[in-house]
Amino acid sequence: MSVDVVVLGLGYVGLPLAQEAIRSGLTVLGFDVSPRVIEGLNAGKSHVDDLSDESIGEMLGKGFRATSDESEISSARAAVICVPTPLSEDGGPDLGAVLSATRAVARQLTPGTLVVLESTTYPGTTEEELRPILEESGLVAGQDFHLAFSPERIDPGNAVYGMKNTPKVVGGLTPACTQVAVDFYERFVDTVVPAKGTREAETAKLLENTYRHINIALVNEMARFCHELDIDLWDVIRLAKTKPFGFQAFYPGPGVGGHCIPIDPNYLSYNVRSRLGYPFRFVELAQEINATMPTYVARRAQDILNADALAMNGAKVLLLGVTYKADIADQRESPAMPLAQALRSHGADLSFHDPNVEQWRLGDSVLQRVEDLDRAVESADLVILVQSHASYAADEIAGRAQRFFDTRGVTTSTQAHRL
Ligand SMILES: NC(=O)c1ccc[n+]([C@@H]2O[C@H](COP(=O)([O-])OP(=O)(O)OC[C@H]3O[C@@H](n4cnc5c(N)ncnc54)[C@H](O)[C@@H]3O)[C@@H](O)[C@H]2O)c1
Incomplete structure (x- = not known):
């Protein structure tokens, strides 16, 4: 039986895509190489924040199925690749999953199929990497099958913008490829x-992601000297953002996390350096500034304890929120990790609280998870708000803590130290 689309890679990007396509009446097959993911989904269990078990149940009810059987790919009229694009050991792009998924598609390619890459990658990947692999099938791109790139813009946890109402950019190998890809996405995306x-x-x-990365670095650098100059940067940003044009607010924090912002700009700077031989200086500077934020926060934490004649060595430090952004469970590249490592290297007695995280590993050890938040806050020498989950009443917690360090600028209480 044929299906409208096979989604390769059923994670944070692939699943919402599959869900939206199904809601719009398309028939969807999911392909993944992880048996855990396949078994979970087919049993109605979600492993991503934005989809509940009920949503998976709804998808299954409408004919969705997950498979790792590559031969089933040939039954699809379109194949959308949403697999991870991490960094390699040397900090460059690791296209391993993209290439392996492309080879699977190539082995099953039939005439007329639309192949779209959605994984974030460096310019030229679709044409220079995917095209030759797909053409090993004997079919010619732009002639026998259609090839396009469409970046995923999903923002996990965003209650306003999802797959359907976020405009979707689509670029094909030829104008005809673009048109076929536009027609495909218009079936389930508004614009x-x-x-x-x-x-x-x-x-x-x-x-898009480099812009974000650089602007976060800008305010992170400002946070340091504003602290020295006794200027409240959050108030500065509040004022600046009243300008209705020419300014977009970004906020400082303990570092950048997630699968996109700390990683994607590297794809671009690596590509510029390896092809053209010169650096993308903005990205490299932003990388440097953002990467040092966790150690800066650890140093400030030390200063707060020192001011009360306490040492970090042996101090009870409680970290609140360890995910990379608020109100989700995803911990990938979370700055809480390097922060915890820095605090521990100074001898801190660490514990953490996070409503979204059951277990948190630091190196070889499992960090102590606090169950009774009120008691833990009161007994800690220092409480650090690392991620501002909606369930945290920061001012109230700051009022109860012996010392409270707010790295997110959400407290108004004068008792709190702010980044
Ligand atoms: N998560 C986000 O917020 C976000 C936003 C925009 C863009 N992106 C980009 O989208 C891409 C996917 O990211 P994600 O967050 O969905 O990743 P993810 O880790 O959540 O999911 C990827 C899935 O792909 C599967 N997979 C790995 N190799 C495969 C292969 N060869 N064939 C089939 N399946 C394979 C994995 O088992 C996993 O289930 C990345 O390029 C990322 O940069 C992510």
């Missing part, structure tokens, strides 16, 4: 924006 080609679509995604 589809055609790009000139695959490279423009690939670079648009990297510009």
Whole structure:
């Protein structure tokens, strides 16, 4: 039986895509290499924040099925690749999953199929890496099958913008490929924006994330000197953002996390350096500033204890919120990890609280998880708000803590130390 689309990679990006396509009446098959993911989904269990078990049940009810049987890919009229694009050991792009998923598609490719890459990657990937692999099938891109890139813009935990109402950029290898891909996405996304080609679509995604990365670095650098100058940077940002044009607010924090912001700009800077031989200086500087934030926060924490004649060595330090962003469970690249490592290297007696995280590992050990938040707050020498989950009444907690360090600027209480 044929299906409208096979989604390869059923994670934070692939599953919401599959869900939206199904809701719009498309028939969808899921393909993944992880037996855990396949078994879980087919049993109605979600492993991503934005989809509940009920949502998976609803998808299954409408014919969705997850498989690791590659031969089933041939039954789909479109194949969308949403697999991870991490960094390799040397800090460069690791296209291993993308290439392996592409090979699976190539082995099963049939004439007329639309193949779309959604994974974030460096400019040229679709044409230079995917195209030759897919053409090993004997079919020619732009002639026998359609090839396009469409960056995923999903923002996990965002209650307003989801797959359907976030405009979707689509760039094909040829104008006809673009048109086929636009027609495909228009079946389940409100606004589809055609790009000139695959490279423009690939670079648009990297510009978006690099812009964010650099602006976060800007306020992170400002946070340091504003503290020295006794200026409340959060108040500065509140004032600046009253300007209705030409300014967008970004906020400092203990570092950047997640699968996108700390990683994607590297794809661009690596590509510029390896192809053109010169650095993308903005990215490299932003990388440097953002990467040092956890150790800066650890130093400030030490200063707060020192001011009361206490040492970090042996101090009871409670970390609140260890995920990379508020109100989700995803801990990938969370700055809480390097912060905890820095505090521990100074001898801190660490514990953590997070409503979304059951177990948190630091190196080889499992960090003590606090169950009774009120008691833990009162007994800690220092409480650090690392991630501001909605369930934290920060001012109230700050009022009860012996010392409270707010790295997110959410407290108004003068008892709290702010970044
Ligand atoms: N998570 C986000 O918020 C976000 C937002 C925008 C873009 N992206 C990009 O989307 C891509 C996917 O990210 P994600 O967060 O969904 O990853 P994820 O880790 O949540 O999911 C990826 C899935 O792909 C599967 N997989 C790995 N290799 C495979 C293969 N060869 N064939 C089939 N399946 C395979 C994994 O088992 C996993 O289930 C990345 O390029 C990422 O940069 C992510």
